[in-house]
Structure formats: C-alpha cells, structure tokens
Amino acid sequence: MTSLHGGDTTSAVLQSDPDGLTLMLGRFSPQEETPVHNHNSWGIACVVQGRDRYRHWEVGEDGRLRILYEKELGPGSFVTWLDPPRDIHSQQGIDEPALELVLFGKNVMTIPRNYYNPNTGEVKTALSQ
Numbered sequence: 001m002t003s004l005h006g007g008d009t010t011s012a013v014l015q016s017d018p019d020g021l022t023l024m025l026g027r028f029s030p031q032e033e034t035p036v037h038n039h040n041s042w043g044i045a046c047v048v049q050g051r052d053r054y055r056h057w058e059v060g061e062d063g064r065l066r067i068l069y070e071k072e073l074g075p076g077s078f079v080t081w082l083d084p085p086r087d088i089h090s091q092q093g094i095d096e097p098a099l100e101l102v103l104f105g106k107n108v109m110t111i112p113r114n115y116y117n118p119n120t121g122e123v124k125t126a127l128s129q
Ligand SMILES: [Fe+2]
Pocket: 037, 038, 039, 089
C-alpha cells in the first residue's frame, strides 16, 4: 500500500485491465480527512472493514464547492459516483481505518486528479498531492 493524496491514507492497485477498468484497495485513515478531490472517472467504493465518512461535493452555480451529501458507510455499504464533474469527494475513517474496494472506470493511477480547497476555491491538478 502506498500513500494516496499525500496523507495517511494508502492504496494498492489490485487489478487494472487494458480498457482501464481498475480495482483498488484503499485504507482511509481516521486521523485526517482526504483532501477534496476527483479522479476524472466514475467509481464505486464499498467498505469491507471499519467505517467511513464519505462526503460527496459539487460545484454550485456560483462556482463554490459545497457538500451535496454525507454518508456513513459500514462493511457492505457502498457509494457510486459518475464521471466528472460529478466525481468530487472526500473520505475519512471513523475511529479506525476504513478498508474499501474501489472500482474505477479508468486507470486513475495514470490520470491527474483535481484537488479542491473548499474555502478558497483553489484547484490544483496533480497525480499525487
Ligand atoms: Fe477518491
């Protein structure tokens, strides 16, 4: 597992198909929330162990980022997101690390992500933060 998003959250690619379909195992730290980010791909995240506070964000008509919904996920619970611009989210384990299987429509490890600052509206593009 290697660091993802520059923090205590880690991930490992389990399989990546030639057409881009990519399955990852993610470990979301309870210590800190991931930055608000996207993957430039649709995705499905299913918790296999622990609990995750998933926040889904959207860019409003005023150009500001806001939380569209927030969900607590336990083992077997999942969320889905669509292609950009509807793929913006942040996650944090609750009390303990949350282990999740995340399926992406593209090989997201080779596609730069957007990192959003909800307070300033600043957007940075990077493969890792
Ligand atoms: Fe993500």
